[in-house]
Amino acid sequence: MSSNGTSNGISHSHANGAGRRKRIIVAITGATGAVLGIRTLQLLRSLHIETHLIISKWAAETVKYETDYTPAAVRALADYAYNPHDLAAPIASGSYVVDGMIIVPCSVKTLASINAGICDELITRAADVCLKERRRVVLSVRETPLSEIHLRNMSEITRAGAIIAPPMPAFYNKPSSLDDVIDQMVGRLLDLFGLEAGNFERWDGMKKDD
Numbered sequence: 001m002s003s004n005g006t007s008n009g010i011s012h013s014h015a016n017g018a019g020r021r022k023r024i025i026v027a028i029t030g031a032t033g034a035v036l037g038i039r040t041l042q043l044l045r046s047l048h049i050e051t052h053l054i055i056s057k058w059a060a061e062t063v064k065y066e067t068d069y070t071p072a073a074v075r076a077l078a079d080y081a082y083n084p085h086d087l088a089a090p091i092a093s094g095s096y097v098v099d100g101m102i103i104v105p106c107s108v109k110t111l112a113s114i115n116a117g118i119c120d121e122l123i124t125r126a127a128d129v130c131l132k133e134r135r136r137v138v139l140s141v142r143e144t145p146l147s148e149i150h151l152r153n154m155s156e157i158t159r160a161g162a163i164i165a166p167p168m169p170a171f172y173n174k175p176s177s178l179d180d181v182i183d184q185m186v187g188r189l190l191d192l193f194g195l196e197a198g199n200f201e202r203w204d205g206m207k208k209d210d
Contacts, residue, residue, distance in 0.1 A: 021050040025101035027123045030058025031142040033105035039186045041077040043197045053078035091126045100136030108143045115153045137162040173201040
């Protein structure tokens with residue numbers, strides 16, 4: 001795999017042809033929660049979704065600090081991986097068709113940059129492209145507590161067409177492990193793309209005792 005947008009001998013020559021696989025951009029930023037981005041890639045791979053990955057500079061450091069993965073191992077989970085400064089990448093253009101973009105976890109810096117239309121690196125440029133092309137953009141913002149600045153940026157970017165979906169754990173499914181919590185949060189994010197990961201128990205109403 002390389003940062004020029006090719007992997008395993010696969011070419012972009014059929015990029016916009018009929019019959020292509022569903023194609024989603026995944027971006028991992030430096031906010032805590034790198035495992036959420038990793039699990040997203042794993043589930044998308046199991047669903048045979050074509051993934052285009054961008055790992056920011058600080059996300060690479062967070063991956064090494066928080067997980068047992070190396071950045072190279074995370075990139076290997078994607079079909080294509082790009083240098084975060086490569087503004088000549090296919091996904092930097094609206095003419096390259098994708099089905100959406102998910103930023104998980106999304107730092108408040110990235111949120112602010114996208115809201116301000118600052119496209120000085122590939123993550124923010126790809127998000128800007130998806131928004132202008134009216135494609136789905138999901139920002140899994142990881143921050144607490146939230147300041148007025150954060151809330152204002154979230155409100156404004158929502159009006160611009162993005163979806164703010166913080167990674168919120170559920171407890172109705174009585175998770176027995178951290179993996180259960182991660183699976184539920186990532187599964188709910190993939191719901192926003194119409195993807196059924198089948199990796200968590202859904203709410204089915206309050207069970208009544210006999």
